[in-house]
Amino acid sequence: MTRYYSEAEVVTLIDDLTQPRLRTFLHARIVQPVVTPEGPGFREADVARLQLLCDLSEGYQLPEDSLQLVMSLIDQLNTARGDMRALMRAVASEPDEVRIRIHHSVRQVRD
Numbered sequence: 001m002t003r004y005y006s007e008a009e010v011v012t013l014i015d016d017l018t019q020p021r022l023r024t025f026l027h028a029r030i031v032q033p034v035v036t037p038e039g040p041g042f043r044e045a046d047v048a049r050l051q052l053l054c055d056l057s058e059g060y061q062l063p064e065d066s067l068q069l070v071m072s073l074i075d076q077l078n079t080a081r082g083d084m085r086a087l088m089r090a091v092a093s094e095p096d097e098v099r100i101r102i103h104h105s106v107r108q109v110r111d
Contacts, residue, residue: 004034004041013047016054025053028064030071 011017025031026040031049033040042050049071056062056070091102 002043004036004038004043005047006038006042007040010042010047010050014051014054016058017050021054021057022050024064025050025067028068030064030068 005013007019007022011019011022026033030053031042031046033042033046035041052074053067053071056067062070091099094102
């Protein structure tokens with residue numbers, strides 16, 4: 001079962017997160033909690049994302065629009081990594097001759 005954290009809980013869990021800062025992140029749609037009967041619910045991934053946002057805000061003084069850009073790039077990178085893992089699993093399940101042909105094709109494209 002998925003655990004959801006309330007706004008008050010995430011503000012308590014994350015040292016540099018304040019209620020106004022959380023509102024800014026929510027308004028900018030950098031973090032999008034799920035709707036629960038008790039109100040907005042934050043998953044573990046949301047908590048990690050909020051921690052990263054606070055670290056970027058504090059460590060680099062990034063403004064809201066820069067935070068949106070950085071998080072968008074991180075999201076794209078994570079999607080690409082997931083796609084690459086799926087592709088690697090698919091290739092690994094192919095017969096040897098197919099994997100060898102793919103390997104040679106990749107080397108030709110990269111060179």
